[in-house]
Amino acid sequence: MHLMLLSLGLTEEEIDNTLIGDLSKIKNAMHLNSYPACPDPDRVVGLAPHTDTGFLAVLYHNGVSGLQVLRRKDDIGPTRWVTVPVVPNTLVVNIGDLMHVLSNGTFHNVVHRSTVNKTNQRLSAAYFFGPQVDVKVGPLSELTGPEQGLPLYRPVTWLELQKLKSTLHDKALQSMKIDGKIEELRKGA
Template identity: 65%
Template sequence: MASQASHSELKLHQPENFQFNSVPDSHDWLYLYDHPFADPIGPDSVPVIDLTYSKLIEKIGKACEEWGVFLITSHGIQPELLNQLGSQIHRLFALPTEVKLKVAKTEARMPGYGGVPSARFFPKFTWSEGFSITSSPREHAQKLWPDDYSSFCEVIEEYKKITRQLGCRLMHIMLLSLGLTEEEINHTAIGDSNKILTSMHLNSYPACPNPDRALGLVPHTDPGLVTILYQDGVSGLQVLRHKDGNGPARWVTVPFIPGTLVVNMGDLMHVLSNGRFHNVLHRAVVNKTDQRLSAGQFFVPPVDVNVGPLNRLITGSQPVYKSVPWLEYWKLRETLYDESLQAIKVDGHGKEEGEESTCKPRNFGFEHHFDLDKRIGARSNRYK
């Protein structure tokens, strides 16, 4: 008898064509309205930063501390390349399901067609498809388009190369905004840009007959340093704003502005800044009429590098977080998911309001999933 696929393996790829008249129970999320939606105007306008701006260091530092996410213009990536990227992502996800499954992810091979790693933590499917690229896309592209794979590879590799340079430049500016000198930056975990590692994840969020009951991507923070996100023309990325003088905690939609890219902070940049930079909680919602496509480029340090608060930022005060190897932190994310930061907090820095204890791993087996509503609610209620 053939062995039955594990639940986590099934979560790596969901061979759906999304041709449903309504949202099936397998994709039905109940906790979408834990916080109100805010109009992205006035104080809830996501910062837009022109990279030719004369006070760039100050402006980026302010956005990292107050928002943890911002849009960039004048980034040097030509509109033609962005258009080609969007076309190639569309070409990929338009393939028949049986073709895409030729390069499906497995437990042993994470690049390829399938969902994001966090999918296995939840008992529901998201309304999305994904495709992960950790090195060259050529091996998979040859299986998808045996006679016509070169254009996909050329566009992806060119975009990855330029975006890598852009991301390293942005991280350098972020460290300058924290008061580090060039010499101090060279001695940080991310001082040598040649050692920074990147991966890419392409996303498709199909039109949904009942968008009020489906999620494209669950609320989460990114585990690495920073993420640069391309959006194809349809908004759907939402970030959670803390309760402040402008209102309660609320979901704010990051708008699509032609030619811009989205930059958001990850957990490790939050740790490096000793908590000053905001690792923004975000999610993706879907809509009834339009497919949404995006591409995230994720930046992480070398696996053997210890990541902890920068010395300059803990002079005269206690660090908020312990220093841990990046690989160890990644393993914590694999076990504790969104509670991993709490696990590396220094004693004396208590839990955020509404946050649960993270002292031990949980059993996330298919038969023992936690209550979904409570899980999503507890995560976002920390910001009330």
């Protein structure tokens, strides 16, 4: 997280003044998952497509393929699911919704899903890193302003975001977007 904030142009002092600098405002969680082998994996959903709600998710897997990310339409093809290659002794890091909000859209959350393997059981441990559930997270003030642009999202707590996602699913972040013209009027521009 520290390196990511530095890459956004924040100074050490600015990072110390964010909720990331105050570790008492950070929360952690871990999910352990087991996906048994399935002779007909196309008929089973391992874990439905989703984005993670926190700042980051760090994923360990037991060397069995099954994590897929949604690659958006680009110069080399249409929107499609891409299997993440298994690299021994590595961790996968996913950007979550709150990091997307905190970075004012600079870091993009990743839509992903888990599939089952035809011959091997897949195990994973996902470590989630985010704020305490009642701490408001919005675009960093250092990333908004006359030179950088207006905030794209309204502040939200992790708990509020989880509730939004439970009803709006993949439209939750869209519901938090700030209309730039309205925001300019609010600020008297």
